[in-house]
Amino acid sequence: MEKEIDSFKSGFAALVGRTNVGKSTLLNRMIGRKIAIMSEKVQTTRNRILCVLTGKEYQIIFLDTPGIHKPKHKLGERLVQVALNTLNEVDIVLFLVEANQRPGPGDNYLIRQFADLSTPVALVINKIDLVKREELLPLIESYSRLYSFSEIIPVSALSGENTGHLLEVTISYLPAGPKYYPDDMVTDRPEEFILAELIREKVLSHTEQEVPHSVAVVIEEIQERPNNVMAIRAVIYAERETQKGILIGKGGQMLKKIGSQARADMEKLLGSKIYLEIRVKTKPDWRNKEAQLKNLGYYET
Numbered sequence: 001m002e003k004e005i006d007s008f009k010s011g012f013a014a015l016v017g018r019t020n021v022g023k024s025t026l027l028n029r030m031i032g033r034k035i036a037i038m039s040e041k042v043q044t045t046r047n048r049i050l051c052v053l054t055g056k057e058y059q060i061i062f063l064d065t066p067g068i069h070k071p072k073h074k075l076g077e078r079l080v081q082v083a084l085n086t087l088n089e090v091d092i093v094l095f096l097v098e099a100n101q102r103p104g105p106g107d108n109y110l111i112r113q114f115a116d117l118s119t120p121v122a123l124v125i126n127k128i129d130l131v132k133r134e135e136l137l138p139l140i141e142s143y144s145r146l147y148s149f150s151e152i153i154p155v156s157a158l159s160g161e162n163t164g165h166l167l168e169v170t171i172s173y174l175p176a177g178p179k180y181y182p183d184d185m186v187t188d189r190p191e192e193f194i195l196a197e198l199i200r201e202k203v204l205s206h207t208e209q210e211v212p213h214s215v216a217v218v219i220e221e222i223q224e225r226p227n228n229v230m231a232i233r234a235v236i237y238a239e240r241e242t243q244k245g246i247l248i249g250k251g252g253q254m255l256k257k258i259g260s261q262a263r264a265d266m267e268k269l270l271g272s273k274i275y276l277e278i279r280v281k282t283k284p285d286w287r288n289k290e291a292q293l294k295n296l297g298y299y300e301t
């Protein structure tokens with residue numbers, strides 16, 4: 001195909017993969033800025049995060065789909081649906097797997113969803129820094145037996161190895177198109193979402209067991225004040241009183257820690273001085289109540 005230097009290319013790329021394969025890390029690596037939430041614990045990306053990467057001749061809109069997994073409750077079902085709908089709307093699906101793991105039931109489940117897709121799917125083998133080169137070939141072979149991938153690209157999101165190539169390949173799948181977003185636009189998620197995710201990230205990294213996944217964060221108010229100051233009010237919703245207690249901590253210590261670390265990240269991201277006020281409330285069993293899910297912003301149209 002002849003390269004059309006004059007034409008601008010733009011389109012959508014969906015990042016798909018089991019939880020913890022490194023989607024957020026890869027997205028952040030490609031965008032060059034901390035947008036997606038990162039955590040050691042699984043299932044942290046609940047919402048679809050959209051990032052925009054604009055180059056001289058291209059614009060890629062990345063959709064970071066929520067970790068697809070077998071749904072256990074209503075929130076889970078909804079997440080799977082959102083993720084699958086996304087795949088039909090994009091120009092390329094980047095299917096992320098880990099170099100240090102054989103294809104498992106989670107991957108098979110995802111690959112089965114690809115069967116009805118007309119979108120090209122690229123197999124992106126992440127975390128190649130964790131394995132020896134010679135281990136890659138058998139892994140590629142076993143994935144190739146499961147699906148006919150349009151591309152196979154080994155990368156390390158952590159070190160950045162081969163992520164430039166991944167970028168080039170992604171661009172090659174974009175159609176000629178307009179610049180949808182201004183150059184300086186990195187994400188079209190409402191600011192609230194990213195701010196809430198920064199708080200939830202701190203909750204996840206400081207709490208254990210059943211607390212993290214039953215927590216939702218809502219930004220109630222963002223107020224711009226003089227001298228580049230922003231005042232932000234947030235609520236952390238827990239399912240039970242005991243969890244609320246853990247989140248507040250002895251003498252408010254835990255909440256203080258969560259707050260000051262989230263604030264530091266917010267200041268970095270927004271370049272403003274931040275006044276952050278966080279309260280903790282309980283909303284019993286919110287995960288199974290559709291109306292409450294809607295209130296908490298988990299339903300997208």
Ligand SMILES: Nc1nc2c(ncn2[C@@H]2O[C@H](COP(=O)(O)OP(=O)(O)OP(=O)(O)O)[C@@H](O)[C@H]2O)c(=O)[nH]1
Binds near residue numbers: 038066130
């Ligand atoms: N060694 C190594 N670790 C990586 C690499 N990419 C990501 N990780 C680590 O893998 C873990 C999960 O990464 P995330 O980016 O949070 O994964 P995710 O797929 O977004 O996870 P969810 O949000 O749960 O879907 C983190 O501890 C990352 O530091 C890589 O290329 N090499």
